[in-house]
Amino acid sequence: MPRAGAGVIELENVAYSYGGGELLSDISVKLAPGSFHFLTGPSGAGKTTLLKLCYGALLPTAGHVRLFETDVRALERDDVAMIRRKIGVVHQDVQFLDHLPVADNIALPLTVSGRHAEAAGPDLGELMAWVGLTNRAGAVPPELSGGERQRAALARAVIMSPDVVLADEPTGNVDWDMSQRLLTLLVELNRMGKTVLIATHDLSLIRAAKAQVQARVLRISNRRVQLAGADL
Amino acid sequence: MRFDLHTLRALLQGDRQADRVVPPTGFTAQLTLFASGAMAFLAVFALALSLASGRLAQRWGDELARTATIRIVAPEDQRAIQTTAALEVLSTTPGIASARALTDEEQQALLAPWFGQDLPLDALPVPRLIEIVVTRDGFDATGLRLRLAAEVPGAVLDDHGRWRAPLVSAAQRLRILGWAAALLILGAVAAMVTLAANAALAANAQVVAVLRLVGATDSYIAQAFVRRFTLRALIGSGVGVVIGLLAVWLLPTGGDTPGFLTGIGFQGAGWLVPLLLPLICAAVALIATAYAASRALRTLT
Ligand SMILES: Nc1ncnc2c1ncn2[C@@H]1O[C@H](COP(=O)(O)OP(=O)(O)OP(=O)(O)O)[C@@H](O)[C@H]1O
């Protein structure tokens, strides 16, 4: 049973450093189930780093990160793998297996968890249609445009029907129309009850989102995270 | 990578979908196939050498241990008397199954290769030979020598021990050498597969990162590599063994001549021993890859 008021992802007095000075200090953030958050801040502020802390790719140098109420330090390597199946991640520099067709790449989370893409057939088809990639299913990732890759990454992030979707600059290299389509997809996911966290420095994207969904904006500045006010 | 029945079953059943997550590596694959094939081919010869020397050591040991000779070196007029006396002594020596003096014709036949057919034996001081067949338990050579010295002054006992021992021990050494070579070859297979697996893991760091991101466990990732290398080692060494066996089979045999070179090969159930090689190579590859993968995956994040 989840603790009342527990977040799916909780950071408590977290600090992180890559070895030099602290990049992030004393950060406390709680993502409540079903919430929608933006994470913003200047380039190099540590958005990607904070996201990596949120899915157990990095361990905090101080403080605690709890994923689904388990401290990441207590996780075995296999537990991390299990948690990744509940947290869909869209990477900033989208990573695919370049030798497999897009459809197989999108189905990859199913494959590695022992469920087969064929079993998820209709779901996969629906998903491909949802992100508008139906007619690109057979292409390999290097053949896709930047926007197509971003959409494929989003489809892969949600195919396991994860509880949380973390997206790092999901609209990084797409035009305004495409970024609106991607945003709509993320908002739809949130309406389905998923917790969403989007890292972006694109303030117009945040404004556009605020019209559609109740989103909170976290801003990294001076190594700390603040809740951004209405000044956006 | 944890190793239990479940992983083993998954490994054997295979998973076509899972195999595809690691990109095909044509060249490395062929090198692994070739190297394990070559190793298995060599291992077949090492085994053939080893088994043949083992058989030889045993046969020489057995045959020579069960025969001995006595030479009667005495003046012409004494020879017959001393021969009879020696046979007398032998008939009362425990451990001797039978003893008999060679006839003139037989001695002539023995010497014929050197001196030709019509050697006048009685004109030459050729010693008389007594052939002894020993029982399985053997006889006391020292005791017999003492008795002969006392009763038959011209008798010299030759139990073949002098030249038998080094031959037998050489054959035994050769057998050990053969086994050592086979083991070294398996060690080389392990080293080669470990290197190849390490290279494959390093070359696929990006693939590993993607798999991690989408929730693949270490053992899933490791298995994709392990299965590949195990299969390559199995197929490569299978081909190597078949070719090696053919080569051994085609070696000329010397019929009944007890030569060493013509004796290299397999006999009876011995032919089955090399057939274990592909299985052993595959097991070695499996362990080596699993080891390499579990180490590499621990360091790759
Ligand atoms: N693996 C690493 N080792 C050392 N330093 C790193 C590493 N990854 C990131 N950094 C540094 O940490 C800082 C924060 O990086 P991060 O990627 O988190 O920033 P970001 O806010 O996502 O930036 P952007 O908006 O450009 O994506 C940068 O100065 C970067 O150079």
Ligand SMILES: [Mg+2]
């Ligand atoms: Mg970033």
